Amino acid sequence: MARAACIVLLFIAVIRADPTCVTHHETDVVCTAGPTDHILVRGLVSENKKTTGITLRDCRITDVELEAFHHLPALEYIDLSSNKIRRLKLGVLDGFKKLQALNLSYNMLSKFPLGLFDQKPKLRMLDLKGNRFEEFELGVFDPLKKLKHVDLSSNAILGKNLNPYIFGQSRQIQSIDFSRNDMSNTPDLMLAAFENLDFLNLDRCSLNQVPRFATRLNLQTMKHLILSTNKITSLSNPKIFRHLIKLENLNFVANSIEKIHGDIFKPLKNIQLIFLNKNKIKVIPESLFRNLQHLNNVDLSKNRIESVPVNAFRGTNLKILNLSGNRFTYLQDNFYLELWNSGVRLSQFFFDDNPWQCSCLNDVLVEVKKYGILYRGDKYRGQRPVCVTNEFNCKRQSASNDYYSQMYDNTIL
Ligand SMILES: *[C@@H]1O[C@H](CO)[C@@H](O)[C@H](O)[C@H]1NC(C)=O
């Protein structure tokens, strides 16, 4: 620790051209923008055998000259994010073969010349978020055999035009982000080369079904699958997730899901969290989550659920259940006790903004208080009406549901 405490060498070099660059610890060059747009030329950051990292974030760079990164043999990291670069010339990244991370996010790039990455065998991280890519030429990523993390989000990619083999040589990719592109009709073989995928983000990808390219056998290593903010209407194929046996987190927030097959989650033996909030689910099949031993967090809020089968949750490890914003007027008698008896130890339970019959709501409040479960207590202090009818008994009949929920809509909403 003596070393860490000892003098940190801060070597400051102010270089003539704008932007202004400062070198920290002799190895990390950090530049800040000058007053005008800038073409990056040889001389600003080039020619230094000690430099390992260069940060040119938000430096008003419009173009990069061929020798801008000349003679930087130790370079491992370049951040060129938030500039105005439209293209990178073939050869501009040649030399420096130790590069591990390249951040080109938030530029105006739409095309890479074939061969751009030929001398980048060690690249592990490539961030292309927020550019203008529509597609990529086959072969351009082929030299990147060590690639682990790729961010392609917020581009103009049309999945249906992608060549499925563009990442055919990058077998070690662990995380890939396609969010905010149009990935509908993407070829089934798109991710077929991956051997170690952990994280796949398909948020806002204009999908109207769970895409086949995301559920193939070779993706059985995946732990996180994000399919939020799409247009998926049904989860009716019980085999769709059959290969994803290691999946831990599954996110379907903000789709239009109405139908769910009771066995669809069955293969997900390691699932911990399933988010289905903001959909159009009316019916929860009795077998939906049953016996998913590691499942501890389920969000079903903001759906159209009219009855909640306690059986659906038996055999899970559920700790957090969110049923807010649905259409039920009662829960099964002793809902919590029933769960407890089947081994479920819920610690957080949210059930507000449903068209509750007052006596049924009261039954639930008695239970959550008795067992010390966290709930939205602030909703039930009498400031605002939260339930309907003064009838003394909770009517647990689905036939009465419509009657009470109408009453709720008319008097409370
Ligand atoms: C790339 O740069 C952007 C903008 O500066 C930053 O938000 C992002 O985290 C960086 N990417 C990585 C993978 O570090």
Ligand SMILES: *[C@@H]1O[C@H](CO)[C@@H](O)[C@H](O)[C@H]1NC(C)=O
């Ligand atoms: C439960 O869902 C409601 C409605 O979507 C949301 O406002 C609330 O934050 C959620 N609670 C938790 C603890 O996730």
